[in-house]
Amino acid sequence: MNCPGSSAAVVSHRARGGGRRPRRRPRPGRIAFMAVFLVLPLSVFAVFEVWPYLQAFRLALTDWGGFSADPNFVGLENFRKLFSDGLFLKALRNSCLLALVIPTVCLSIAFAIACLVTTAGPAVGRTRGVRGAGIYRVVSFFPYVVPAIIIGLIWGLAYSPQMGLVNGLLRALGLDSFENFPWLGSESTAMPAAMVVIVWGTTGFYVVLFVAAIKGVPAEIYDSARVDGAGRLRTAVAITLPMILENVRTGYIYLGLAALDSFVFMEALFPQARSPNYATLTITQDLFQTAFEKFRFGYATAMGIVLALVTLVYAVIIFSVFRLVRGREDWKEGTS
Amino acid sequence: MTPSARTPRATDRAGAGRRQTKTRARGGAVTAASHTLLGLWISIVIIPFLWTVMCSFKTTREILTAPLALPERWSLDNYVNAWTEAGVGRYFFNTAIVVGCALVLVMVLGGMCAYVLARFRFRGRMVIYYSMIAAMAFPAFLAIVPLFLLLQDLRLLNTKPGLVAVYVAFALPFTVFFLHSFFASLPNDVSEAAQIDGAGDWRTYFQVMLPMAAPGMASVAILNFIGLWNQYMLAVVLNSKKENYVLTQGMQVFAQKAGYSVDFGGLFAAVVMTVVPVLIVYMVFQRRLQGSVSQGTFR
Numbered sequence: 001m002n003c004p005g006s007s008a009a010v011v012s013h014r015a016r017g018g019g020r021r022p023r024r025r026p027r028p029g030r031i032a033f034m035a036v037f038l039v040l041p042l043s044v045f046a047v048f049e050v051w052p053y054l055q056a057f058r059l060a061l062t063d064w065g066g067f068s069a070d071p072n073f074v075g076l077e078n079f080r081k082l083f084s085d086g087l088f089l090k091a092l093r094n095s096c097l098l099a100l101v102i103p104t105v106c107l108s109i110a111f112a113i114a115c116l117v118t119t120a121g122p123a124v125g126r127t128r129g130v131r132g133a134g135i136y137r138v139v140s141f142f143p144y145v146v147p148a149i150i151i152g153l154i155w156g157l158a159y160s161p162q163m164g165l166v167n168g169l170l171r172a173l174g175l176d177s178f179e180n181f182p183w184l185g186s187e188s189t190a191m192p193a194a195m196v197v198i199v200w201g202t203t204g205f206y207v208v209l210f211v212a213a214i215k216g217v218p219a220e221i222y223d224s225a226r227v228d229g230a231g232r233l234r235t236a237v238a239i240t241l242p243m244i245l246e247n248v249r250t251g252y253i254y255l256g257l258a259a260l261d262s263f264v265f266m267e268a269l270f271p272q273a274r275s276p277n278y279a280t281l282t283i284t285q286d287l288f289q290t291a292f293e294k295f296r297f298g299y300a301t302a303m304g305i306v307l308a309l310v311t312l313v314y315a316v317i318i319f320s321v322f323r324l325v326r327g328r329e330d331w332k333e334g335t336s
Numbered sequence: 337m338t339p340s341a342r343t344p345r346a347t348d349r350a351g352a353g354r355r356q357t358k359t360r361a362r363g364g365a366v367t368a369a370s371h372t373l374l375g376l377w378i379s380i381v382i383i384p385f386l387w388t389v390m391c392s393f394k395t396t397r398e399i400l401t402a403p404l405a406l407p408e409r410w411s412l413d414n415y416v417n418a419w420t421e422a423g424v425g426r427y428f429f430n431t432a433i434v435v436g437c438a439l440v441l442v443m444v445l446g447g448m449c450a451y452v453l454a455r456f457r458f459r460g461r462m463v464i465y466y467s468m469i470a471a472m473a474f475p476a477f478l479a480i481v482p483l484f485l486l487l488q489d490l491r492l493l494n495t496k497p498g499l500v501a502v503y504v505a506f507a508l509p510f511t512v513f514f515l516h517s518f519f520a521s522l523p524n525d526v527s528e529a530a531q532i533d534g535a536g537d538w539r540t541y542f543q544v545m546l547p548m549a550a551p552g553m554a555s556v557a558i559l560n561f562i563g564l565w566n567q568y569m570l571a572v573v574l575n576s577k578k579e580n581y582v583l584t585q586g587m588q589v590f591a592q593k594a595g596y597s598v599d600f601g602g603l604f605a606a607v608v609m610t611v612v613p614v615l616i617v618y619m620v621f622q623r624r625l626q627g628s629v630s631q632g633t634f635r
Contacts (some may be wrong), residue, residue, distance in 0.1 A: 131371075136378060145625075157391075
C-alpha cells in the first residue's frame with residue numbers, strides 16, 4: 001500500500017510556504033483537531049474491543065468460574081485439558097471441516113454463476129452474459145440480506161421430518177423412503193444438511209463480488225480469447241479465474257473466517273448445541289455453552305485462543321497456497 | 337459468423353469455417369444448459385421462501401398433515417397470534433433503536449478516524465491502522481467472555497447503551513478500513529483550495545471532505561446496517577433481558593417456544609414478518625447495495 005496522506009502533508013506544507021523539509025511542527029489548532037478526531041473513535045475501540053481481546057489472553061490462563069472471588073493462575077493447564085477433552089476435539093474437527101468445505105463449495109458455485117451471467121452469453125457479437133442475467137444476480141443475492149438466524153429457522157422447518165419442505169418434495173418425486181427422514185436428527189446427515197444451509201445463505205454475496213470483478217476485466221481479453229477459439233468453459237478456467245484470482249483469495253479468507261464461526265446457523269438449526277452425538281458441534285458453540293451454561297470462563301476463553309490460532313493458521317495456508325499458484329502463473333508468463 | 341472469423345489468424349487455419357459452424361450448434365446447447373443451471377439455482381433460492389409464505393397462512397394441523405398443499409383458507413390468524421405472542425413489534429422497535437444509534441455513531445466516529453488516518457502524517461498512524469485490520473481478522477468469540485465481564489463491571493450488561501457501544505466498537509474497524517481508502521483516493525486540490533480560502537481543519541472536513549466522501553459513506557452505511565441488523569451473537573451474550581431483545585434474538589426464542597407449544601403456523605408467520613421488510617428494503621436499494629459490495633472489497 002502506498003502512503004496516502006503523504007501528499008496531503010506536502011500540500012498543506014506548500015500552502016503555508018514553509019522550508020524544504022516536509023516534517024515540521026503542526027499548528028496547535030491542528031493538534032486539537034487531530035486529537036478530537038482520533039481520541040473519540042479510538043477510545044470506544046480500545047475499551048470495547050482491544051481491551052477485551054487483551055483480557056482474553058490473561059483469562060485463558062486462569063481457572064476462573066465467574067463466581068469465585070479471585071481467579072487462580074493455572075498457566076497452560078486449560079490448554080492441556082482442552083487437548084484431552086474429547087468433546088472439544090470433536091468440535092475442533094467439525095470447525096476445521098466447515099472451514100475446508102464451505103469456502104470451496106460456495107466459491108465454486110458463485111464462480112460458475114458469475115461466469116454464466118457475465119461471459120457465457122451468445123457466442124456472437126460482444127462477450128456478455130446469458131439473457132436475464134440481472135434477475136439471476138438479484139435473486140441469488142437476496143439471502144445475504146436475510147438474518148442468518150432466520151435462514152437457519154426457515155431451513156430448520158424445511159428439514160423437519162413430517163412437515164418439512166425437503167421430505168415433502170422428495171415424496172412428491174416418488175421417493176417414499178424419505179418419509180419422515182430426520183435430516184438434522186441423524187448423525188450422518190446432520191453435518192451435510194447444515195452445510196447446505198450455510199452455502200445457501202452465503203453464496204449470493206460472492207456471486208455479486210465475482211460479477212463485479214469480472215466486469216473489471218478488459219473486454220479485449222475476452223474478445224481475443226474468442227478469436228483464438230476458446231470455448232466458454234475454457235474461457236472461464238483459463239481467463240476469468242486467473243484474472244480474478246485475488247478476489248477468489250479474498251473470498252476464501254472471508255468465508256473461512258465465517259465458516260470457523262458458523263455459530264448463528266448452527267444455533268438456529270441445533271439450539272443449545274443439541275445435535276445427534278454432537279455431529280455438528282462447532283468450537284464456537286462449545287465455547288458459548290462452556291462460558292454461559294457452565295460458567296467456566298477461563299476454560300471457555302482458552303477455547304477462544306485455540307479458535308484464533310486456527311483462524312491464523314487458516315489465513316497463512318490460504319495466503320501461501322495463493323502465492324504458490326500466482327507464482328506458477330508468473331513463471332508461465334515468463335517462459336512462454 | 338463473428339467478426340473474429342474475418343481476422344487474419346482465423347483464415348490461416350485449415351477447417352476454421354467448419355469449426356465455427358460446429359461451435360454455433362454447440363453454442364445453443366451450452367446456452368440451454370446455462371439457463372437450466374441458473375434456473376435450478378434460482379429455484380433453490382426462491383422455493384424455501386415461497387414455501388414459508390404459503391405455510392404462514394395454514395393452520396398448524398394443515399402444516400403437519402400436508403406440507404406441500406395450499407392452505408384451505410387464506411387466514412391471517414397466524415399473523416395476529418405471532419404479533420401478539422411473539423412480540424415481534426417490540427423486537428422491531430428495540431432493533432431499530434439499537435441499530436439506528438449504533439449506525440449513526442459508527443459512521444460519525446469511523447469517518448473522523450479514517451479521515452485523520454488517511455490525510456495526515458503522524459507517528460503511530462500505521463500502528464492504529466494495522467490494529468484495526470487485526471481486530472477485523474480476530475474471531476469475535478475470543479472477546480465475548482471478557483466483554484461480558486467488562487459490561488458487567490460497567491453496569492451496562494443487558495442495557496441498550498451497552499449493546500450500542502459494543503456494536504459500534506465491532507463495526508468500527510471495517511468502517512475505518514473502508515473509508516480510509518476512500519478518503520485517501522479523494523483529490524488534494526479541493527482541500528488545498530479550501531485551506532487557501534481560509535477554511536480551518538474542521539470546516540475543511542465537515543463542509544468539503546465529508547460531502548465529497550458521501551458515496552463511500554452511503555456504501556459502508558448500507559453494509560453496516562445489514563451487518564448490525566443481522567447481528568445475533570453479541571446480542572445473545574450481552575443482552576439477556578427480555579424487554580431489550582433485538583429481533584434476531586426474539587425470533588430464536590420464539591422459535592423454540594413455538595416448537596414446544598406446536599404453533600408452527602405462528603412461527604412461519606413471524607418469519608415472514610421479519611423477512612418482508614428486508615425484502616422491501618432490498619428491492620429499493622439492491623442496485624446501490626450490490627455496488628457497495630464490489631466497492632467494499634476492491635479497494
